[in-house]
Amino acid sequence: MGKTLAEKVWDEHVVRSAEGEPDLLYIDLHLIHEVTSPQAFDGLRLAGRRVRRPDLTLATEDHNVPTLDWDKPIADPVSRTQVETLRKNAAEFGVRLHPLGDVEQGIVHVVGPQLGLTQPGMTIVCGDSHTSTHGAFGAIAFGIGTSEVEHVLATQTLTQAKPRTMAVTVNGSLPEGVTAKDLVLTLIAHTGTGGGQGYIVEYRGQAIEELSMEGRMTVCNMSIEWGAKAGMIAPDQTTFDYIQDKPEAPKGGDWDAAVAHWRTLVTDDDAVFDKEIVLDASTMTPFVTWGTNPGQGVPLGGNVPSPDDFEDEGDRLTTQKALEYMGLEAGTPMREVKVDTVFVGSCTNGRIEDLRLAAQVLEGHRVAEGTRLLVVPGSARVRLQAEAEGLDKIFVAAGAEWRGAGCSMCLGMNPDQLAPQERSASTSNRNFEGRQGKGGRTHLVSVPVAAATAVRGTLSSPADLELVGAASKES
Amino acid sequence: MEKFTTHTGVGVPLRRTNVDTDQIIPAVYLKRVTRSGFEDGLFAAWRNDPAFVLNQPAYANGSVLVAGPDFGTGSSREHAVWALQNYGFKVVVSPRFADIFRGNSGKAGLLAAQVDEKVVLRLQDHLEAHPGAEVTVDLESRTIRAGEGEDAIVAEFDIDDYTRWRLLEGLDDIGITLGHEDVITSFEGTRPSWKPATQ
Numbered sequence: 001m002g003k004t005l006a007e008k009v010w011d012e013h014v015v016r017s018a019e020g021e022p023d024l025l026y027i028d029l030h031l032i033h034e035v036t037s038p039q040a041f042d043g044l045r046l047a048g049r050r051v052r053r054p055d056l057t058l059a060t061e062d063h064n065v066p067t068l069d070w071d072k073p074i075a076d077p078v079s080r081t082q083v084e085t086l087r088k089n090a091a092e093f094g095v096r097l098h099p100l101g102d103v104e105q106g107i108v109h110v111v112g113p114q115l116g117l118t119q120p121g122m123t124i125v126c127g128d129s130h131t132s133t134h135g136a137f138g139a140i141a142f143g144i145g146t147s148e149v150e151h152v153l154a155t156q157t158l159t160q161a162k163p164r165t166m167a168v169t170v171n172g173s174l175p176e177g178v179t180a181k182d183l184v185l186t187l188i189a190h191t192g193t194g195g196g197q198g199y200i201v202e203y204r205g206q207a208i209e210e211l212s213m214e215g216r217m218t219v220c221n222m223s224i225e226w227g228a229k230a231g232m233i234a235p236d237q238t239t240f241d242y243i244q245d246k247p248e249a250p251k252g253g254d255w256d257a258a259v260a261h262w263r264t265l266v267t268d269d270d271a272v273f274d275k276e277i278v279l280d281a282s283t284m285t286p287f288v289t290w291g292t293n294p295g296q297g298v299p300l301g302g303n304v305p306s307p308d309d310f311e312d313e314g315d316r317l318t319t320q321k322a323l324e325y326m327g328l329e330a331g332t333p334m335r336e337v338k339v340d341t342v343f344v345g346s347c348t349n350g351r352i353e354d355l356r357l358a359a360q361v362l363e364g365h366r367v368a369e370g371t372r373l374l375v376v377p378g379s380a381r382v383r384l385q386a387e388a389e390g391l392d393k394i395f396v397a398a399g400a401e402w403r404g405a406g407c408s409m410c411l412g413m414n415p416d417q418l419a420p421q422e423r424s425a426s427t428s429n430r431n432f433e434g435r436q437g438k439g440g441r442t443h444l445v446s447v448p449v450a451a452a453t454a455v456r457g458t459l460s461s462p463a464d465l466e467l468v469g470a471a472s473k474e475s
Numbered sequence: 476m477e478k479f480t481t482h483t484g485v486g487v488p489l490r491r492t493n494v495d496t497d498q499i500i501p502a503v504y505l506k507r508v509t510r511s512g513f514e515d516g517l518f519a520a521w522r523n524d525p526a527f528v529l530n531q532p533a534y535a536n537g538s539v540l541v542a543g544p545d546f547g548t549g550s551s552r553e554h555a556v557w558a559l560q561n562y563g564f565k566v567v568v569s570p571r572f573a574d575i576f577r578g579n580s581g582k583a584g585l586l587a588a589q590v591d592e593k594v595v596l597r598l599q600d601h602l603e604a605h606p607g608a609e610v611t612v613d614l615e616s617r618t619i620r621a622g623e624g625e626d627a628i629v630a631e632f633d634i635d636d637y638t639r640w641r642l643l644e645g646l647d648d649i650g651i652t653l654g655h656e657d658v659i660t661s662f663e664g665t666r667p668s669w670k671p672a673t674q
């Protein structure tokens with residue numbers, strides 16, 4: 001019997017396996033940030049241990065960093081301490097760090113791929129659940145806890161039980177204007193937030209193959225939102241083209257050897273998945289969430305659901321609670337939901353392609369009165385690239401705030417937070433209660449929907465803008 | 476992790492039941508970026524009380540905590556174990572531990588010794604009658620001893636075989652993995668040269 005992609009990559013990394021024990025898995029790349037690493041480094045210090053492979057470790061500052069005044073000392077003392085601790089630890093243990101102000105600084109899951117460090121067939125871990133992003137390259141990538149961070153630092157391995165595998169096959173092509181974000185939000189609404197529990201998921205099929213690397217990262221990024229251990233996509237020419245010439249990509253003969261190996265990283269025809277889901281991309285539309293978990297979503301053209309729409313008593317209760325928190329009336333068309341703040345950014349949608357899309361929609365428009373738009377590049381490099389392309393000018397002309405790189409309002413650990421009851425349309429990945437600030441209300445959306453929403457002030461798609469434009473010309 | 480074979484130190488009687496991890500260390504003390512220094516938060520709510528056992532000079536260097544049943548319930552915070560260790564405790568004795576606390580202790584190298592409730596009461600009586608008295612905890616023979624002569628207390632304690640083995644060998648999870656270091660090293664020898672490196 002053949003192997004799935006996940007099984008191939010897994011088996012290539014088993015250092016040791018013994019009956020009745022979890023596998024000992026070798027880790028090719030360990031990414032570090034300021035929030036989940038301090039105790040791990042301290043643990044090393046207490047035990048008199050070193051980092052086994054600083055050369056397979058990379059640190060950056062992202063969760064806590066301000067996106068304004070980033071050249072000044074960080075105002076919040078707790079954040080400042082965490083960032084300074086990371087700097088001290090990186091220096092002491094010989095770990096490469098891209099600090100605030102450095103051109104390679106940014107969200108850890110944007111930085112890895114952009115440097116070319118994220119490559120097919122690798123095992124990649126980070127003390128952050130959205131490490132699944134890197135699976136877009138055909139890597140096994142997942143988030144770990146602080147004790148495990150310490151374990152990887154000390155041993156470059158992890159003890160892990162082998163997960164089951166699942167295939168999500170998305171047939172057909174996405175219609176014009178429907179993005180990878182809509183695809184994954186549709187999938188999560190279909191499976192629920194626990195549907196992927198215990199699986200490494202492989203996304204495949206025509207719609208996935210047609211996605212750019214950035215779109216693939218968006219899909220894999222949100223694997224964790226439906227409970228999957230990791231998400232992966234088999235590497236292909238799109239993958240190779242993206243990696244080639246990145247700073248840390250293999251060069252010369254190494255490149256040829258690498259690509260030759262990467263081409264073998266596909267699920268064999270006779271391999272068997274433990275579970276399969278099939279979706280049709282051609283029926284998908286822009287998709288938005290109405291509730292307080294990423295599975296509570298509907299097409300943008302739909303309405304806020306009613307608790308009565310659900311048969312299960314638990315679902316009815318959850319829905320009612322979510323609607324109360326979100327301040328929404330059942331039956332309200334999603335397009336009529338008024339939004340205070342629009343956030344474009346995060347490791348889900350903070351890459352250059354996302355900013356291009358946002359600029360394309362915003363060009364020639366103004367952000368609606370009473371709405372604010374925050375555009376936060378995923379990394380300092382993305383920021384520079386956007387400025388080189390003049391995207392920043394489009395954002396500023398539209399009335400948006402053009403910020404520095406970091407996680408920002410994705411989790412509101414820095415000053416970029418929603419006020420209580422403030423409503424956002426956000427290109428990030430979590431709409432949990434209080435995620436973007438205490439009492440804040442989050443609607444997860446794609447980049448085009450975010451940009452159009454900023455212009456209209458209510459949840460909208462770019463198609464709605466053309467109507468506005470046509471109407472205003474007539475009057 | 477240091478090997479734990481036997482430990483003798485000042486016993487501290489904590490006559491309380493259901494000491495949960497919020498009482499061991501309140502959430503406000505969890506912001507620290509280190510795994511050390513949590514001793515300032517240990518039993519924070521009680522430390523203001525001059526009568527609290529740890530505020531009495533005789534127990535100041537305590538390293539064996541003798542507590543009532545259901546020690547370590549509540550939140551899973553590993554900081555509770557760190558706080559006890561940072562303060563100087565090597566052993567906690569109780570008739571019953573919460574599972575997660577017991578698990579965390581084993582990971583971090585704090586010995587959670589489970590003994591009969593009657594023994595705990597006798598130990599507490601003894602430690603209160605003789606402030607600063609020492610308790611010996613022998614992991615090899617799984618016995619706990621205090622006092623001398625006729626009043627001597629000698630009792631067996633419970634600990635699962637796997638945790639006992641790890642503590643005796645001084646092995647944490649990382650230690651166990653490092654026991655396979657030769658396998659890791661030879662695996663590293665087989666990694667293709669084109670795999671990326673950060674430096």
Ligand code: SF4
Binds near residue numbers: 107130410428
């Ligand atoms: S952008 Fe958001 S989801 Fe991504 S790493 Fe930062 S906080 Fe986590």
